[in-house]
Amino acid sequence: MVDAIASPGDIVTAGKYIGAGLAAVGTGAAAIGVGLVFGHFLSGALRNPTASDAQFGRAFVGAALAEALGLFAFLVALLLLFALH
Structure with a gap:
């Protein structure tokens, strides 16, 4: 019979991959x-x-803020x- 109990190291590795995948959703957003x-x-x-000339700079500020979050x-x-052990 196969032992189905995962070691603590496997659970931490799985958590890292799940967390990184969820953080990658933020780049798409x-x-x-x-x-x-x-x-x-x-x-x-x-x-x-x-009015487009007055709003042009604000558009870039908004885009920069959205990109910074990504x-x-x-x-x-x-x-x-890679950094957490």
């Missing part, structure tokens, strides 16, 4: 966020072209996989 920021900016710029999620995934 950041890509969606950047797309939404620029999509709504273009929608607003086409409706009111005179980078943080990526770093958490790397820390879970």
